[in-house]
Amino acid sequence: xxxxxxxxxxxIFGELLLLVLVTSFISGCGVTLxxxxxxxxxxxxxxxxLASNSQPFLVRFESTLPGKPxxxxxxxxxxxxxxxxxxxxxxxxxxxxSKLVPVAAxxxxxxxxxGSSGMTRPDYTRIVIPFGRIFQxxxxxGLQKAFPNSSSCSDDLSESEKIQSTTPKYIVRLKVRxxxxxxxxxxxxxxxxxxxxxxxxxxxxxxxxxxxxxHHEIKNQSIGSVMSTSSGFIKxxxxxxxxFAAVLSEDLLENLNKYLGN
Numbered sequence: 710x711x712x713x714x715x716x717x718x719x720x721i722f723g724e725l726l727l728l729v730l731v732t733s734f735i736s737g738c739g740v741t742l743x744x745x746x747x748x749x750x751x752x753x754x755x756x757x758x759l760a761s762n763s764q765p766f767l768v769r770f771e772s773t774l775p776g777k778p779x780x781x782x783x784x785x786x787x788x789x790x791x792x793x794x795x796x797x798x799x800x801x802x803x804x805x806x807s808k809l810v811p812v813a814a815x816x817x818x819x820x821x822x823x824g825s826s827g828m829t830r831p832d833y834t835r836i837v838i839p840f841g842r843i844f845q846x847x848x849x850x851g852l853q854k855a856f857p858n859s860s861s862c863s864d865d866l867s868e869s870e871k872i873q874s875t876t877p878k879y880i881v882r883l884k885v886r887x888x889x890x891x892x893x894x895x896x897x898x899x900x901x902x903x904x905x906x907x908x909x910x911x912x913x914x915x916x917x918x919x920x921x922x923x924h925h926e927i928k929n930q931s932i933g934s935v936m937s938t939s940s941g942f943i944k945x946x947x948x949x950x951x952x953f954a955a956v957l958s959e960d961l962l963e964n965l966n967k968y969l970g971n
Contacts, residue, residue: 746939747801750839751947754850755955759962764969765858766879767911769868770845773885778863782841786834786891797842800950801943803835836898838950840888844904847954848883848961855962872911879918879969880909883961886922896933898946900953901926906961908968919968923960927953 770779777792784790849861860875862868872880888902908919932945 768861771884779841848958
């Protein structure tokens with residue numbers, strides 16, 4: 710009888726060796742195998758090319774989900790929009806490692822390494838973007854620069870109080886009608902959004918005076934490479950999301966500037 714290990718033992722040995730190598734790589738990068746990867750959301754104030762306009766008006770951020778503040782509305786690539794106070798203050802992704810294809814079944818070391826350190830195959834990564842808070846705060850930063858005499862609110866009570874105290878000529882209501890995020894190709898973000906803008910005179914809130922929809926879509930935005938860590942991926946996600954909101958905000962502010970004048 711030949712003194713050789715059966716073929717299946719060679720396979721098992723090879724897989725164990727691969728696991729040791731991958732684990733060593735992950736440890737060297739300071740990466741954990743926790744499936745939930747988040748970091749506190751960072752808002753980057755937008756820059757605007759618009760000249761300062763003295764027209765005073767009140768911006769109301771309307772709810773996307775009935776009864777839920779826009780600032781607490783979060784989107785993912787699995788279920789769409791949902792309300793979550795904690796998730797609205799952080800950004801990141803969650804991975805379902807049970808969907809990884811084992812090496813013995815035809816998987817590859819690259820997929821496993823990236824799966825441990827960052828976003829990999831789109832079919833097992835849940836991308837979580839707190840777009841409600843991002844859009845609201847980015848838009849507010851642009852509003853302060855383009856229309857310094859304007860203000861904002863997010864509910865009926867604060868709207869009534871500001872109308873009484875500041876007596877704005879116009880009420881502008883903004884509503885995120887849709888937002889989508891998905892990963893395609895590997896480690897690349899795609900986003901699409903529609904924001905509805907409606908303008909009313911403050912004394913005639915039942916008569917729509919002007920309406921506009923801002924549309925924006927981005928594709929194939931790289932968030933890192935095979936060697937990137939989870940924190941690196943999330944940092945890029947944050948930057949891309951802020952930049953996306955800034956383009957929408959600039960579009961809306963430009964149209965308001967044209968319509969409302971001085």
